[in-house]
Amino acid sequence: MKTEFILEAALAIQQIILANENALESLDREIGDGDHYINMKRGATTVAEMQADLAPLKPDEALNKIGLKLLSTIGGASGPLLASFFINMAKVLKEKGHESNLKIATAFASGVQAIIQRGKAGIGEKTMLDVLIPVSNQFVLLATQNCDIKLICTSLIHTAEQGMLSTKDLIATKGRAAGLGERAIGHIDPGARSCQLMIETVCKLVLDK
Amino acid sequence: MKKFINNVDNVLVESLSGFAKAHSDLVELNLEPNFLTRAEKAQNKVAIISGGGSGHEPLHTGYIGYGMLDAACPGHVFTSPTPDQMLMAAEAVHADKGVLFIVKNYAGDVMNFEMAAEMLPFEHATVLISDDCAVVNSTYTTGRRGVAGTVIVEKCVGSLAETGADLQACKALGDKVNNRTSSIGVALTSCTVPAAGRPTFDINETEIEMGVGIHGEPGRRRETMRLADEIIGDCVQTILMDFKTRNLQATKKHEVLLLVNGFGATPLMELYLIYNTAAKLLNLHNLEISRSLVGNYTTALDMAGASITLCLLDDEIKQHWDSPVHTAALRWGK
Numbered sequence: 454m455k456t457e458f459i460l461e462a463a464l465a466i467q468q469i470i471l472a473n474e475n476a477l478e479s480l481d482r483e484i485g486d487g488d489h490y491i492n493m494k495r496g497a498t499t500v501a502e503m504q505a506d507l508a509p510l511k512p513d514e515a516l517n518k519i520g521l522k523l524l525s526t527i528g529g530a531s532g533p534l535l536a537s538f539f540i541n542m543a544k545v546l547k548e549k550g551h552e553s554n555l556k557i558a559t560a561f562a563s564g565v566q567a568i569i570q571r572g573k574a575g576i577g578e579k580t581m582l583d584v585l586i587p588v589s590n591q592f593v594l595l596a597t598q599n600c601d602i603k604l605i606c607t608s609l610i611h612t613a614e615q616g617m618l619s620t621k622d623l624i625a626t627k628g629r630a631a632g633l634g635e636r637a638i639g640h641i642d643p644g645a646r647s648c649q650l651m652i653e654t655v656c657k658l659v660l661d662k
Numbered sequence: 663m664k665k666f667i668n669n670v671d672n673v674l675v676e677s678l679s680g681f682a683k684a685h686s687d688l689v690e691l692n693l694e695p696n697f698l699t700r701a702e703k704a705q706n707k708v709a710i711i712s713g714g715g716s717g718h719e720p721l722h723t724g725y726i727g728y729g730m731l732d733a734a735c736p737g738h739v740f741t742s743p744t745p746d747q748m749l750m751a752a753e754a755v756h757a758d759k760g761v762l763f764i765v766k767n768y769a770g771d772v773m774n775f776e777m778a779a780e781m782l783p784f785e786h787a788t789v790l791i792s793d794d795c796a797v798v799n800s801t802y803t804t805g806r807r808g809v810a811g812t813v814i815v816e817k818c819v820g821s822l823a824e825t826g827a828d829l830q831a832c833k834a835l836g837d838k839v840n841n842r843t844s845s846i847g848v849a850l851t852s853c854t855v856p857a858a859g860r861p862t863f864d865i866n867e868t869e870i871e872m873g874v875g876i877h878g879e880p881g882r883r884r885e886t887m888r889l890a891d892e893i894i895g896d897c898v899q900t901i902l903m904d905f906k907t908r909n910l911q912a913t914k915k916h917e918v919l920l921l922v923n924g925f926g927a928t929p930l931m932e933l934y935l936i937y938n939t940a941a942k943l944l945n946l947h948n949l950e951i952s953r954s955l956v957g958n959y960t961t962a963l964d965m966a967g968a969s970i971t972l973c974l975l976d977d978e979i980k981q982h983w984d985s986p987v988h989t990a991a992l993r994w995g996k
Contacts, residue, residue: 487862490858491855
């Protein structure tokens with residue numbers, strides 16, 4: 454992984470978040486409190502504007518800096534959760550290196566683990582983890598099997614989408630929608646949707662290379 | 663959306679600046695990171711710090727001052743503040759007796775305060791507010807939300823801290839008041855987050871949202887609009903049932919504090935009408951309202967609606983509720 458790729462991904466993520474303003478806002482209005490898009494936009498824009506600061510850094514340093522910036526920019530639940538992801542992923546990349554798909558997958562999984570611990574949530578609670586946990590498991594599995602990175606990315610796009618769609622039929626037990634009971638059924642979780650969009654965007658960048 | 667706005671991105675900072683100017687005798691504003699402290703920093707006491715998303719004014723900035731908070735950290739509208747705000751606020755106001763965070767129980771607030779607490783170099787504790795009985799607690803959920811009962815906790819804990827009580831005593835009183843307090847809200851309209859530009863949820867002229875949260879997040883049930891007596895009757899019943907389920911009883915004096923809180927767009931005239939109904943019902947249940955508060959104390963931007971909060975008083979809580987307080991939004995005895 455190169456810092457150049459992280460910068461490219463940051464710009465692509467900002468674009469996809471901005472392009473999905475209406476979709477994310479309406480999902481959050483249905484079962485949340487209407488601030489998800491605004492927070493994601495603030496985070497994505499801040500990171501996109503860090504290009505010059507990040508460019509000279511090593512990949513792990515860049516991810517760590519992104520994490521710390523998100524922690525003081527986004528707020529809400531997404532702030533500490535996404536920040537924990539980047540900070541922990543950076544930590545593992547620094548310790549173990551980033552020269553193979555497996556090392557990157559392991560670091561990604563450790564980032565997801567940090568979200569699980571911070572949010573005290575797991576799979577099936579109608580949150581971003583319904584996307585991130587399956588994606589992380591699949592990433593580690595395929596990387597362990599030495600699969601080609603393009604095949605991995607194609608598969609992860611599919612896994613992320615399945616995970617996002619799975620939140621539709623769930624009752625929320627974490628987050629703002631937890632107060633809704635059965636009324637949350639039939640609505641996709643906005644956090645799961647934005648995570649799926651970000652994963653799809655990064656994977657497509659790899660596929661286009 | 664029809665609101666007093668210059669630039670939607672500056673609403674919070676312009677509002678905080680106005681607040682700081684209007685109450686320059688009481689508070690001092692720091693921007694980037696955003697936090698407010700008392701104009702005169704207190705000595706020899708536990709530092710009481712609260713914070714949360716903006717849009718609930720006067721919560722929490724309006725409660726900075728003698729007898730309540732030492733500092734408050736306002737986040738963006740309906741979005742929790744970030745750990746750097748809490749760290750800088752704690753740095754600014756701590757007086758060697760530790761820091762007590764008062765946090766409303768929402769995933770974002772809990773996580774951001776938790777991360778701040780982990781990084782804090784001083785002794786600290788947290789009181790988590792969870793007075794909203796509309797959201798049923800279970801091991802599977804985030805738990806009950808913190809709503810207008812926060813004002814009672816901040817008042818009582820703030821009063822105890824002024825006496826020089828230690829951190830554990832302040833936390834214990836905060837936990838006790840929270841435990842003896844129960845609230846439920848009802849919305850007649852939605853609210854509009856300035857940056858979103860349109861109402862958070864749709865609700866028509868004949869509907870009400872029972873158990874609504876202070877961010878306009880839906881409650882448990884959408885109901886048909888009814889007479890005030892019927893709506894308030896349901897609210898009071900829900901609160902009394904909550905106390906019963908949690909095995910909480912009033913003391914022998916049967917004293918309660920009744921807080922009728924407006925969400926931002928309900929006139930005081932209606933809030934007093936609600937109070938009148940609630941008072942009659944509570945008397946029927948042999949409860950004596952020995953303390954009361956009516957007004958906009960924990961709002962949800964421009965939502966029409968109100969919440970009812972009951973606190974089962976004992977001598978200690980009563981003493982700390984009655985003690986002098988001097989803040990922008992609550993002031994008596996000083």
